[in-house]
Amino acid sequence: MKSFIHNLLAPSRISCLACGKEISESVRGYPEICIGCYSSIPWITKSRCNICGRHVGCPDCSRKDMAPRHFLMNRSAVAYNTVMKEWLAQYKFRGNEAYQPLMARMMAEAMKRMLYELSLRGGNKKFRFDAVVPVPISEERMSERCFNQTRSLAFGAASISKASVLEILHRRQHTEKQSFKSRRERLESMMGVYTPSSDAQHCLISIMQKPVKQGRFHSLFENQKLTQNAPIRLLIIDDVYTTGSTVDACAATLQMLCKSIGATPEIYSLTWARS
Numbered sequence: 001m002k003s004f005i006h007n008l009l010a011p012s013r014i015s016c017l018a019c020g021k022e023i024s025e026s027v028r029g030y031p032e033i034c035i036g037c038y039s040s041i042p043w044i045t046k047s048r049c050n051i052c053g054r055h056v057g058c059p060d061c062s063r064k065d066m067a068p069r070h071f072l073m074n075r076s077a078v079a080y081n082t083v084m085k086e087w088l089a090q091y092k093f094r095g096n097e098a099y100q101p102l103m104a105r106m107m108a109e110a111m112k113r114m115l116y117e118l119s120l121r122g123g124n125k126k127f128r129f130d131a132v133v134p135v136p137i138s139e140e141r142m143s144e145r146c147f148n149q150t151r152s153l154a155f156g157a158a159s160i161s162k163a164s165v166l167e168i169l170h171r172r173q174h175t176e177k178q179s180f181k182s183r184r185e186r187l188e189s190m191m192g193v194y195t196p197s198s199d200a201q202h203c204l205i206s207i208m209q210k211p212v213k214q215g216r217f218h219s220l221f222e223n224q225k226l227t228q229n230a231p232i233r234l235l236i237i238d239d240v241y242t243t244g245s246t247v248d249a250c251a252a253t254l255q256m257l258c259k260s261i262g263a264t265p266e267i268y269s270l271t272w273a274r275s
């Protein structure tokens with residue numbers, strides 16, 4: 001009886017999601033992992049490449065023969081090292097859902113950093129995205145995995161901003177394995193894979209019409225954003241940025257979509273990892 005009560009009163013021992021060791025000291029905001037695993041997260045706090053957000057020297061963005069990109073910049077939460085590869089594999093391929101809140105929180109942290117950087121760039125003017133758009137997966141993949149991991153990453157990123165999550169892209173066909181292709185082949189094969197969903201135009205127009213709070217009053221005329229030609233700022237969310245071909249293909253579709261409703265697009269991207 002004594003040991004039963006003792007067990008009830010004693011704090012439950014939680015083992016670390018990542019390494020399995022018992023958590024002796026918890027990290028604020030990250031209850032699932034131990035302090036050792038938390039300190040091994042390779043956060044990208046400073047990008048060496050302003051465009052693609054790479055943490056190491058970047059030959060890609062300075063290439064002269066590079067086709068113009070459809071997005072302004074990418075930022076990523078972490079470097080895609082062996083440990084992060086394992087985390088993503090656990091979540092994405094082995095369906096370990098316990099990783100979902102952890103990774104969503106990491107996205108929120110990266111989003112905070114990105115908004116801060118963009119606000120600084122804009123002369124300390126508060127920067128906000130109009131919407132967050134997750135990269136979709138094909139229906140075939142969806143039926144295999146039963147979930148789209150980028151969707152929860154998108155909600156994680158959106159959680160600290162006022163942007164809505166808009167699932168306005170559709171993945172047309174399942175493309176063959178990308179890993180054996182050259183960078184250029186990869187970029188070319190991705191174009192046309194992402195199409196706007198049937199309600200995409202309607203969704204975009206409605207977020208532009210959303211009343212925005214100004215002091216104590218709701219300005220109902222904020223939809224003038226469209227007529228004033230203010231840009232629509234969209235943030236694409238994906239799990240890993242490798243060559244940028246997925247993000248660029250999605251950005252190209254979003255650009256077309258914005259233009260089709262008479263809006264000026266400003267497309268950014270945020271991924272969980274940068275390889």
Ligand SMILES: [Zn+2]
Pocket residue numbers: 016017018019020021033034035036037038
């Ligand atoms: Zn651990």
Ligand SMILES: [Zn+2]
Pocket residue numbers: 049050051052053054058059060061062
């Ligand atoms: Zn770059």
